[in-house]
Amino acid sequence: MSIDTADRPAVAAPARPVRRLPLHWLGILPFTAFVLLFLILPTMKIVIGAFQTPEGGLTLANVAGLFTPSILAAFWISIKISFASALLGCLIGFAMAAAVVLGGLPRAIRGPLLTFSGVASNFAGVPLAFAFLATLGPVGLVTAFLRSELGLDLRVLGFNILSFWGLTITYLFFQIPLMILIITPALDGLKREWREAASILGATNFQYWRLVAFPILMPSLLGTLALLFANAFGAVATAIALTGSSLNIVPILLFAQIRGDVLGDPHLGYALAFGMIVVTGLANAVYIWLRARSERWLK
């Protein structure tokens, strides 16, 4: 018996790799199951549902249903708000990050600014809407100050917090910090030697930026623009808390659609959600592709 077991390893050895393989994969089984059940399948359900009739047959009618004037308008407003807040977020965030990284400001500012950006980029949702209502709303701090001290009535000037610009300005509160967080490492990656080389060759500061720094930063900038766009496009809570359902944007429309499921047409809801996935998916694909490109330079 003991001789038998001593002999066994030699015999069993070739069989081992075969037996080990499934055990390896067992290790990530819980994760795979979780991701499948609560991330992939629900999304697939939506995507497939967008192309199904209530009886289960294939159809393009749901997606075609998106091309009604009111839904197209909602997508268009959503895209405009997301793009405006992403673009402004990129510009302001870039200016602030560049000021701290390259502008010769005390280094002590940098740490707190990045910490604050980490907090503020997560401060989306319902409380953010309250903060802006209390500031730029009809009786908000800034509104009241402008009216009593400078005689400027924002409402007369055409500004309303429950509008395109109101929402855009509110979204900037999480867009700018996200830009700062992402672009600071990229700015750090600009090597001093490049600037020195450019100035030895006689480049002015403007030429250095136009011909060297900017082209290197371009993929990062565009990629972050895409990311910020997707970030704003999926934001629901802030919009609902701020405007109720008065502003016709896609996330609010979808929210109302899901809420009113019993009466409404669930398959139009599928199509709406599918439209959202397509938009954010495209934006993120652009981000991933451009980030891969920018990493070549900024190591």
Place this chain on the structure above:
Amino acid sequence: MKRLWAWAALIVGLLYFILPLLGMTNFSLKMRRGEYSFDAYAKVFADSRFHETFTYSVWMALLTIVFGIVLVVPTAYWVRLKLPFLRPYVEFITLLPLVIPAIVTVFGYIRLYNTSSWLPLTGSSIGTDVLLMFGYATLSLPYMYRAVDTGLRSIDIKTLTEAAQSLGAGWATIIGRIILPNVTVAVMSGAFVTFAIVLGEFTMAALLNKPAFGPYMQLLGANRAYEPAALAVIAFTITWACLGLMQLISRLQKTPQTPV
């Protein structure tokens, strides 16, 4: 000249961030006519709905954190140890919740796990709680996974595993008593982000009809004037505390590792 521009950009930018915070704090103190008071806070704290929803969300956050640790730590460890070629794919999957809007995911849940489906989670209160917790776990997955994976990079898991195995440890012992204590700091930072996310989350809880803090804030915002500002101050303080603690912890972790 350059420095002047830099200061200008920074100050204008900071003004934009400070004004809303100032605005909400100022507004939250103005409930009593003509003077500053903490009346709005008193009102909020006296509201039993505040206690219920806040407690509910804290519980959900803690459960989500525990579930996230149990799910993510062994997975990240296993992938690094045995299936390194899978790492880019797993990482990509963990980033998906940033791509797919939460409202889409929860819509999928409602359709997939409704009362007439094969797994009727939305049929019972506990089932919906579980579903919501899984939803929160997906939302926090990008942060949790990255934190743990970064933490694992700094330790030699191969040697630790072999040492533990040669002393006779099983997988549960290795993960629970060797790996987990070594990545505590990383897990903590993931946990704080999770806590902040879950506490303020609105969409999933609202659509699953759960009495969480986010929907409560939204409801109060629709019906009251001053209390929402007080709530915003409270929520901001909690978010700030969570993420501030996270930053502090990750800085504490970094110092011994990078000597420069």
